[in-house]
Amino acid sequence: MNRRRKIYEGKAKVLYEGPEPGTLIQHFKDDATAGNGAKHEVIDGKGVLNNRISEFVFSKLNTLGIPTHFVRRINMREQLIREVEIIPIEVVVRNVAAGSLCKRLGLESGTQLPRSIIEFYYKDDALNDPMVSEEHITAFGWATPQELDDIMALAVRVNDFLTGLFMGVGIQLVDFKIECGRLFEGDMMRIVLADEISPDNCRLWDVKTRNKLDKDRFREDLGGLVDAYREVAQRLGILVEAENALTTGPRLVQ
Structure with missing residues (x-):
């Protein structure tokens, strides 16, 4: 080979x-x-x-x-x-309070959010992927306002699909992270979903037992x-x- x-x-x-x-x-x-x-x-x-x-x-x-x-x-x-040309933003969609959201806002883990919330984090390990606003993203040129609209629309559609997919097999989609990129085709460019979607970047809880079926088992030494x-x-x-x-x-x- x-x-x-x-x-x-x-x-x-x-x-x-x-x-x-x-x-x-x-x-x-x-x-x-x-x-x-x-x-x-x-x-x-x-x-x-x-x-x-x-x-x-x-x-x-x-x-x-x-x-x-x-x-x-x-x-x-x-x-x-x-x-694709990866946009240096991690997009987190939250349906239920967990992880850093609980620490930041003092929420009890497992609290159902009033609606799905989209958050943005700047991809930089050295800075520990800081949370940023739409203003930061557009001001620093990481994405244009139109690209950001496309990213958010993608995130909403993915959330709708994943929520139904996992609920159908008895799993609650607590939150997840996606990345997007620019796909160039000739003179055309469009925003597409990139990276992966797996238990590495989704929080997944068993609906009945709330047993964690994701990377929190590693983060929290659950085995x-x-x-x-x-x-x-x-x-x-x-x-x-x-x-x-x-x-x-x-x-x-x-």
Whole structure:
């Protein structure tokens, strides 16, 4: 196999040069991090599950006409994606009070919010991804007002879809984080959903037990991270091909 050119490596994924111009290969690692990398472990099977769950969600979004960078899954750990110019903003949609929102506003975890709330954070690990306003985003040129409108519209549509998807399998979507990018096609540019959607960037609670089925299990030292991710995949009906790989540790399946 020819050695692939690495384009970028983050905490949980690696991007490689794609087979065609304008494409990349997104590889999901087994690394689990919290606190912008301050806490770090390698957990066998995590990348396989995130790849499969994200593939499932992005495929559904594509079918619904919600624009994303996702093309197709290549193997158990990799996806073919369109190359986009990432906008340096993390978009967080909150439906239920949890995490930093509780700390900032003194809310009890699990409090149903009066409506869904969209927050923005500037992507910069050195600054600990500070929360920013729409004014900051447009003033510093990270996104134009029209791009911000498109991003917020995407976030609302994704939230509507995910809320229904997870509620249908007995899971409450507490909050989630997305990233968006600019996809250039000839002289045209449009805003699309990028990165991933998985238990790594969603808070997911069992509706009946409130058992956490997301990365908070790692953040809070609850254990059972892969078991929780596997539970999400099983409920969504997508954990078939991955089962053998997970019982023997991570491996690539072409």
